[in-house]
Amino acid sequence: xxxxxxxxxxxxxxxxxxxxxxxxxxxxxxxxxxxxxxxxxxxxxxxxxxxxxxxxxxxxxxxxxxxxxxxxxxxxxxxxxxxxxxxxxxxxxxxxxxxxxxxxxxxxxxxxxxxxxxxxxxxxxxxxxxxxxxxxxxxxxxxxxxxxxxxxxxxxxxxxxxxxxxxxxxxxxxxxxxxxxxxxxxxxxxxxxxxxxxxxxxxxxxxxxxxxxxxxxxxxxxxxxxxxxxxxxxxxxxxxxxxxxxxxxxxxxxxxxxxxxxxxxxxxxxxxxxxxxxxxxxxxxxxxxxxxxxxxxxxxxxxxxxxxxxxxxxxxxxxxxxxxxxxxxxxxxxxxxxxxxxxxxxxxxxxxxxxxxxxxxxxxxxxxxxxxxxxxxxxxxxxxxxxxxxxxxxxxxxxxxxxxxxxxxxxxxxxxxxxxxxxxxxxxxxxxxxxxxxxxxxxxxxxxxxxxxxxxxxxxxxxxxxxxxxxxxxxxxxxxxx
Amino acid sequence: xxxxxxxxxxxxxxxxxxxxxxxxxxxxxxxxxxxxxxxxxxxxxxxxxxxxxxxxxxxxxxxxxxxxxxxxxxxxxxxxxxxxxxxxxxxxxxxxxxxxxxxxxxxx
Amino acid sequence: xxxxxxxxxxxxxxxxxxxxxxxxxxxxxxxxxxxxxxxxxxxxxxxxxxxxxxxxxxxxxxxxxxxxxxxxxxxxxxxxxxxxxxxxxxxxxxxxxxxxxxxxxxxxxxxxxxxxxxxxxxxxxxxxxxxxxxxxxxxxxxxxxxxxxxxxxxxxxxxxxxxxxxxxxxxxxxxxxxxxxxxxxxxxxxxxxxxxxxxxxxxxxxxxxxxxxxxxxxxxxxxxxxxxxxxxxxxxxxxxxxxxxxxxxxxxxxxxxxxxxxxxxxxxxxxxxxxxxxxxxxxxxxxxxxxxxxxxxxxxxxxxxxxxxxxxxxxxxxxxxxxxxxxxxxxxxxxxxxxxxxxxxxxxxxxxxxxxxxxxxxxxxxxxxxxxxxxxxxxxxxxxxxxxxxxxxxxxxx
Numbered sequence: 007x008x009x010x011x012x013x014x015x016x017x018x019x020x021x022x023x024x025x026x027x028x029x030x031x032x033x034x035x036x037x038x039x040x041x042x043x044x045x046x047x048x049x050x051x052x053x054x055x056x057x058x059x060x061x062x063x064x065x066x067x068x069x070x071x072x073x074x075x076x077x078x079x080x081x082x083x084x085x086x087x088x089x090x091x092x093x094x095x096x097x098x099x100x101x102x103x104x105x106x107x108x109x110x111x112x113x114x115x116x117x118x119x120x121x122x123x124x125x126x127x128x129x130x131x132x133x134x135x136x137x138x139x140x141x142x143x144x145x146x147x148x149x150x151x152x153x154x155x156x157x158x159x160x161x162x163x164x165x166x167x168x169x170x171x172x173x174x175x176x177x178x179x180x181x182x183x184x185x186x187x188x189x190x191x192x193x194x195x196x197x198x199x200x201x202x203x204x205x206x207x208x209x210x211x212x213x214x215x216x217x218x219x220x221x222x223x224x225x226x227x228x229x230x231x232x233x234x235x236x237x238x239x240x241x242x243x244x245x246x247x248x249x250x251x252x253x254x255x256x257x258x259x260x261x262x263x264x265x266x267x268x269x270x271x272x273x274x275x276x277x278x279x280x281x282x283x284x285x286x287x288x289x290x291x292x293x294x295x296x297x298x299x300x301x302x303x304x305x306x307x308x309x310x311x312x313x314x315x316x317x318x319x320x321x322x323x324x325x326x327x328x329x330x331x332x333x334x335x336x337x338x339x340x341x342x343x344x345x346x347x348x349x350x351x352x353x354x355x356x357x358x359x360x361x362x363x364x365x366x367x368x369x370x371x372x373x374x375x376x377x378x379x380x381x382x383x384x385x386x387x388x389x390x391x392x393x394x395x396x397x398x399x400x401x402x403x404x405x406x407x408x409x410x411x412x413x414x415x416x417x418x419x420x421x422x423x424x425x426x427x428x429x430x431x432x433x434x435x436x437x438x439x440x441x442x443x444x445x446x447x448x449x450x451x452x453x454x455x456x457x458x459x460x461x462x463x464x465x466x467x468x469x470x471x472x473x474x475x476x477x478x479x480x481x482x483x484x485x486x487x488x
Numbered sequence: 489x490x491x492x493x494x495x496x497x498x499x500x501x502x503x504x505x506x507x508x509x510x511x512x513x514x515x516x517x518x519x520x521x522x523x524x525x526x527x528x529x530x531x532x533x534x535x536x537x538x539x540x541x542x543x544x545x546x547x548x549x550x551x552x553x554x555x556x557x558x559x560x561x562x563x564x565x566x567x568x569x570x571x572x573x574x575x576x577x578x579x580x581x582x583x584x585x586x587x588x589x590x591x592x593x594x595x596x
Numbered sequence: 597x598x599x600x601x602x603x604x605x606x607x608x609x610x611x612x613x614x615x616x617x618x619x620x621x622x623x624x625x626x627x628x629x630x631x632x633x634x635x636x637x638x639x640x641x642x643x644x645x646x647x648x649x650x651x652x653x654x655x656x657x658x659x660x661x662x663x664x665x666x667x668x669x670x671x672x673x674x675x676x677x678x679x680x681x682x683x684x685x686x687x688x689x690x691x692x693x694x695x696x697x698x699x700x701x702x703x704x705x706x707x708x709x710x711x712x713x714x715x716x717x718x719x720x721x722x723x724x725x726x727x728x729x730x731x732x733x734x735x736x737x738x739x740x741x742x743x744x745x746x747x748x749x750x751x752x753x754x755x756x757x758x759x760x761x762x763x764x765x766x767x768x769x770x771x772x773x774x775x776x777x778x779x780x781x782x783x784x785x786x787x788x789x790x791x792x793x794x795x796x797x798x799x800x801x802x803x804x805x806x807x808x809x810x811x812x813x814x815x816x817x818x819x820x821x822x823x824x825x826x827x828x829x830x831x832x833x834x835x836x837x838x839x840x841x842x843x844x845x846x847x848x849x850x851x852x853x854x855x856x857x858x859x860x861x862x863x864x865x866x867x868x869x870x871x872x873x874x875x876x877x878x879x880x881x882x883x884x885x886x887x888x889x890x891x892x893x894x895x896x897x898x899x900x901x902x903x904x905x906x907x908x909x910x911x912x913x914x915x916x917x918x919x920x921x922x923x924x925x926x927x928x929x930x931x932x933x934x935x936x937x938x939x940x941x942x943x944x945x946x947x948x949x950x951x952x953x954x955x956x957x958x959x960x961x962x963x964x965x966x967x968x969x970x971x972x973x974x975x976x977x978x979x980x981x982x983x984x985x986x987x988x989x990x991x992x993x994x
Contacts, residue, residue, distance in 0.1 A: 348539055349719045355727035355734050362735060369735045384853045386736060392853040416752045416859050420744035420803040421591075422538030422721070429803075432738035433748065434852075434859070434983065442855045444983065446738040452804070453581070457755060468735075480736055501795050504787040504813030504937055505720075508799050530800030534617075534720035534813045536893065536941055537742040544800040592801055596762075 008127045009172040009304060011134065011165040012313055014063025015278040016056050017158045017265055017323035019449045020046040022330045024153050030333035034148035042263030044156035046330055047142050049339040049426040050448055050466040050482065053080045054090050056159035057140035058097045058465040060271070062409075064136065064161035065098060067315045073163070074132035075105040077119040079139040079270050083108060084467075084477040086190070093479065094138055096370040097465045099406060105132070115139070116160075116270045117294025117302060121176055123164040134165040141269030144340060146194045154238060156266020160274030160320075170313040171281060171290065171304035177218035180298040183207055200239070208237040212246050212293055215301035219291060223303050227251045230303070231284070234258045234276040235293035238267060264324055279320040286310060318487060326487055328451075339426060341470070351424035354471045357478055367404065372463060372481045374441060375402035383407070383441035405441075411486055412437040412461045419452035435461055435483050446482040460486040493524065493548045495555070495564040505535035508544075515551075516583055522551045523580060524568060527588050544592040545584045547571060571595055600875040604699040606829035606836035607821050607992065609638025612952040615817035615940030616786040623652075623659045623713040624669045626818035630945075631670055631709060634820040639832055645822075646703030647676040651690030651710035653683060653943035654723060658713040666709060683979025684891060685844065685988035686710055687819065687947030692842045692988070694823050704825055710949075711818035712942035720814055722943075743803035743811050743894060745981035750805050750896040752859035757911040761805055767914040768895035769796035772809045772937060774923055775892060779934020781964040786815045786940030810895040815940025819948035821955075835959045840876035840972065841991040843868050852983040859982060865904035868987040873906070876991045878972070881906050885928055885991075886970035887957060889950035891978040892935040901976055902930075905989075924965060932957060932965050950975035951990060958994050 021043040028039050047056060057078055065073075076098070078091035085093075091106040109119040116139035123135035140159035145152030185207045186197035197203065212235045220226060227233075233252050237243040237260075247257055258276050260267070268275060277292045284290065288306040293299055330336055337343045365386075367373040374385030379398035382391060383405045391398045417433025424430075431447040433455075447455065448466055461483040468480040498510040508530040516523045526548070531541040549568040559565050571577055572595075581593040611633025613626050621629075635642070650666035652659045659665035663677035680689040687710035694706035717723060725741070726734040754764040773793045779785040791809065799808035829836035845868035851857040869881075878884050885907065892898040902913040907928060908921075916922065922930035933939050933953040936946065954973030956962045972993040979986045 349717070350538060350721060350724055353724045353727065355724070357735070358731040361731040365732055365735065382854065386732070388849075388853070392849045394848075394850050394854065394856070416748040418744040418747035418751065418803045419801075420739075420741050420747070421542060422532060422535060422540045422743055422802055423739045423741035424538070424724075425739055428540075430739045430741075430744070432740055432744065436855050440855065442853055444738055444740070444852065453578070457751065478735065482738075498795070498798075501791070501799070502787070502789060503791070503799070503809045503811075504815075504940065505802075505811045506808050508808055510798065526798075528798075528800065530808055532720075532802055532808065532811075535743070535802065535811050536722055536814050537725075537811070538721040539719050540802070542800050546798055594801070596797070 007169050007172050008124060008166050009164070009169040010162055011168055011170060012064050012068050012163040013161065013278045013281055014060050014066070014317055015158070015160045015275050015320040015323060016060040016063060017045050017320070018047045018051055018056060019326060019328055020048055020330045021327045022046050022333070022336055026333045027153055031148040035150070038148070038150045038153050040153040044266030045158055046336050047157040048449060052084050052467055052477070053082045053140040053142045054084050054093060055465050055467055055479065056142070056157065057138040057161070058094050060140065060159035060161035061094060061098045061136060061138045063317055064163050066317050068163060070099055071101055073100050073104065073134050073136050075123065075126065075135040076100055077107050077109055077123060077135065077137045079109040079115040079119040079137060080141055081110055081113060081115065081270055082142050083110060093370060096366055097479070099371050099408065113270050113296030114294035114298070114300050116274055117292070117300035120162060120164065120302065121178070121300060124173055127164050127166050133167070134163060137162045137164065139271040139274050141271055143195065143269050144193050144342070147337060147342065151195055154267050156268050158265055158268035158271055158275055160271045160278050162274055168309055168313070169307055170309040171306050174289070174303040174305055175219060175223040176300060176302045177215050177222045178298065178300045179211060179214055181211070183297060204239050204242050208239070208295065209242055209246055211299040212237065212295060213249050215293055215299040216250055216291065219301040219303055229289060230256060230291050231288040232256055232258050232280045232290045234273055234280060234291065236260065236267070236272055236295050275320060281306065281310065282314070282319040282321060284310060322487065335427070347424060354469055356474065357471060357476045369480055372406065372408035374405045374407050376405035377401055378403055383437065383439060385441055385443040407437060407441060408463050408481060410437045410439060410463070412483065414455070414457055414459045414461055415442065416457060417447065417455055431455060447484070448482040449484045462486045490552050490567050490569050493566050493568040494559060495566065506530065506532040506541070514588065516580060518576070518580060523571065524548050524551050524566070525584060527590065542591040543589055544594070545588060545590040547580060547593065547595045549596070601695060601699055601842050602840050602875055602877065603838050604826055605695045605823050605839045606826045607823050607839065607955055608829055608832040608836050609634045609640070609822035610820065610952045610955045611637060612784060612819040612949055613817050614784045615815040615942060615949070617715050618816040619715065621816060623665065623711055626713065626816060627666060627669045627709060627711045630711065630818035630820040634822050638822040640705065640822065642670070643673065644705050645672070645675060645707050646705055647697055648672060648707040648709065649690040649693035650677055650679045651681065651686040651708070651944040652679065652712055653681050653686045654712060654714065655681070657716055657723060659711065682986055684893065684943055685947060685977040685979040685986055686944040687949065688975065688977045688988040688990060689947070691821055691948060691951060691990065692844065694821070695839055695842055698823050698825055704828065706823055707820065708823065708948060709818065709820040710944040710947065712944040713816050714814045714942060715816050722814065741803065742981065743806050745983065746894040746896055747803040747806045749859055749900060749982040753896065753900065754805070756858060756860040759914070765797060765805055766793065767899060767917050768810055769793045770917050771895045771898050772796050775931045775935040775937045778924055778932050778965060779938025782934050782939060785934040785938045786813065787938045806894055806896065812893045812936040812941045815942050817940055817942035817945045817949065819945045819952050821948055821951060835994070837955050837958050837992050837994065839990065840993050841872040841989065843872040843875060844986060844988040845871065846986040847980070847984045849984065861900055862904050862978065862982055862985065862987065864985055865901060865978065865987045868989050869905045872989040872991055878991070884972060885974050886972050887928060887932060887954065887967050888930045888974045888976065889933065889935065889953055890930060890976040892931060892937055893941065893978065897978060898930070905974070905976060924967070929967050932962065932967060947975065947977045947988060951992070954992055958992065
């Protein structure tokens with residue numbers, strides 16, 4: 007049996023009330039008004055870090071050594087060259103004997119990556135393939151896209167053992183349908199008129215793939231428990247349901263008003279949410295839309311309860327939120343507003359790629375070492391044990407800190423160190439099981455930081471060296487979510 | 489505990505690493521009591537470790553008796569009570585951050 | 597069996613420039629100023645020098661690398677000159693080099709000079725830390741600044757000894773006010789201005805709980821010392837100052853990477869102090885030390901140093917501060933020249949600047965700041981952060 011073994015979503019903690027966007031730039035195109043809020047990646051998050059966060063969620067309780075491939079599906083990857091999937095694989099501590107690939111160029115890249123993963127599992131060339139999907143799409147200031155696009159990620163582990171949702175079938179169509187496009191080097195989407203996208207795109211392809219899927223699988227619409235498909239136009243979303251004879255109970259309401267339209271990971275986030283609420287025997291159809299569409303059908307197995315385990319639900323991430331207090335902060339986090347950093351803030355020391363290579367497990371994977379003689383975990387990895395009176399030489403074994411919880415030993419809020427969102431908050435983390443190091447703290451406000459608070463580690467963007475075109479990543483401490 | 493508060497604004501107080509100024513006083517009504525607040529600007533332009541600055545607020549506390557006498561330097565003295573309740577501190581902080589655009593609020 | 601450095605070497609001449617924003621002076625001007633004063637004070641000539649040690653930290657924005665800037669500027673006659681760098685302890689390191697060279701018997705007379713030109717960066721502050729910490733560290737260290745690093749120690753100190761933020765800040769404010777009072781009496785100090793505890797308390801935060809007056813600044817300056825064999829010192833002057841101890845202790849890494857350190861003290865300072873007192877033959881520092889210049893990059897650094905140096909008991913330094921124990925007229929005056937906070941902090945010169953004050957005080961030449969009958973003076977420098985650092989100490993006396 008092939009299908010979904012595990013899954014996990016990730017929604018960044020920040021939300022912006024769309025009224026703030028409208029207040030700031032709505033005067034330009036007054037018809038852009040939209041209700042609700044959308045999820046906004048923090049200044050130190052991007053598609054890659056969110057994809058890793060979803061991957062971490064998905065891999066909880068899974069043996070990482072058993073993963074044979076990582077596919078990263080994303081239309082907004084930080085690197086055009088230097089594989090994003092492999093950076094994620096190192097952060098997720100997957101073994102080096104894996105296949106890694108970036109799937110990009112269309113919003114259906116996620117479902118396509120999933121189907122490719124499935125093919126490999128079905129063919130028996132791989133046992134287990136992780137698909138991470140994330141996007142952080144930019145809308146031009148004052149555009150409808152700016153209101154619509156939200157940030158998020160989801161990951162799905164495909165495999166043939168302990169399947170929680172069995173693959174029943176799929177149906178795909180591909181068209182060069184230019185509802186929206188973005189050429190190499192530009193950061194903003196351009197799109198054709200809404201009526202064209204609505205009438206020729208969503209209402210045609212979504213219907214086409216779902217009807218094709220039903221025929222392929224030999225079932226009718228009423229035999230599917232939940233149907234997930236995108237459509238940014240509310241009236242047409244309903245119209246599609248009517249055409250396909252899908253009832254209100256079968257529909258998975260899009261999270262447009264809560265997190266916005268997240269792009270490539272959007273079908274996976276909704277699929278994860280549907281799986282969170284599913285029971286064995288449920289059938290879930292999911293559509294990835296873009297350059298045509300993919301439709302995939304799953305049937306939930308009795309493994310579902312067990313698989314949820316300690317994983318956080320999408321609902322958990324929907325609730326764990328904090329309002330961003332200004333539109334300008336949102337666009338400055340995205341580097342859309344040239345901000346004065348001062349002479350000191352501009353100086354970014356060069357990144358030694360060879361040093362990064364040597365230390366990749368430590369920098370990207372947060373690996374330290376543990377002394378075989380005395381058992382002390384230490385970060386960064388040491389040759390000579392740091393424990394007073396031990397000092398054993400070359401007795402170290404690799405030790406992973408990324409999944410260890412910790413407590414805050416001491417901290418400060420620093421108004422001098424340059425930071426995109428001052429004050430810069432950092433502190434010393436004591437890890438459960440031993441080990442101590444100092445880390446930046448993120449996703450916190452100074453007034454809520456307390457000595458001894460429980461923390462966990464999060465893979466984040468550390469710096470952007472614009473001159474050298476380098477996105478630097480490392481781990482920061484975040485408040486442990488219950 | 490009631491204590492005395494001297495009403496005094498300050499122009500430029502210099503340290504080696506920067507300077508600050510206490511610009512104006514402000515009364516914030518809270519639960520039918522008056523909270524006295526001081527608004528200032530700080531500049532860190534020669535610290536060993538960077539350049540910065542902020543607008544900030546100091547909150548001496550509730551006014552118990554307003555301007556009861558003048559001290560030797562001719563400055564008005566009021567009787568105030570410090571605010572220690574965390575929730576109340578939070579409320580006042582939010583008001584001052586929003587209304588006076590300060591980045592730091594400290595309760596004296 | 598090692599004997600230590602006690603009474604083997606004497607300081608016979610010292611010089612120190614005015615510290616401050618010396619817009620009109622380059623590092624060469626500062627070097628010449630400090631050197632000429634020291635030379636004149638010692639009553640020797642350039643040709644009498646056997647070797648020299650040059651301390652500068654931010655060579656990339658100031659003097660440039662190597663020992664050449666010192667030699668070229670002073671036209672030293674092809675002397676052996678060594679450049680040293682050890683963060684904020686650089687100046688003391690230069691002195692240690694010169695003192696050890698004389699003690700070894702290799703030379704009779706040596707020069708130590710520390711100079712730093714910091715006001716050529718276009719901003720107030722030291723260059724960005726990340727670039728100075730090595731290729732690996734810059735990939736993994738947080739976005740920290742020095743006030744933040746020391747603020748974390750203040751947070752732990754307050755919580756360990758049950759001080760409310762207000763109580764803790766008041767002690768720090770008293771330390772700062774004391775140094776400003778002393779600095780106002782010093783014509784060579786960068787900042788000469790008295791401040792009140794209330795003014796310190798009302799200043800905005802730089803890195804919680806450290807405020808504007810808890811932090812030192814950036815200054816240009818240079819200081820120099822000429823040292824010679826103890827047995828020949830009196831032939832140069834009647835009042836040479838003898839080196840009783842010179843020690844340095846560098847972090848082993850256990851503070852940051854092992855979980856024993858409580859962050860309310862500086863581990864290397866406690867080790868360094870023990871060694872320094874032993875070398876100088878001091879049994880009870882609180883009774884025997886007459887005065888100190890400690891590294892007050894931040895007020896909390898000074899507070900913790902009182903305890904690390906065993907002048908105050910653990911957790912009790914605040915009481916001594918309140919009692920005026922460290923004031924100019926107190927039992928052990930601390931920062932009689934104004935300290936880093938008022939005299940200023942040109943990194944490479946600071947350790948020698950501290951020694952300059954101890955030297956002048958011991959000779960009774962400190963003017964308005966003169967301490968009555970001092971016998972032993974102590975200097976203490978700290979480079980780095982509380983979690984990983986190096987501490988240098990010197991003890992001198994008549």
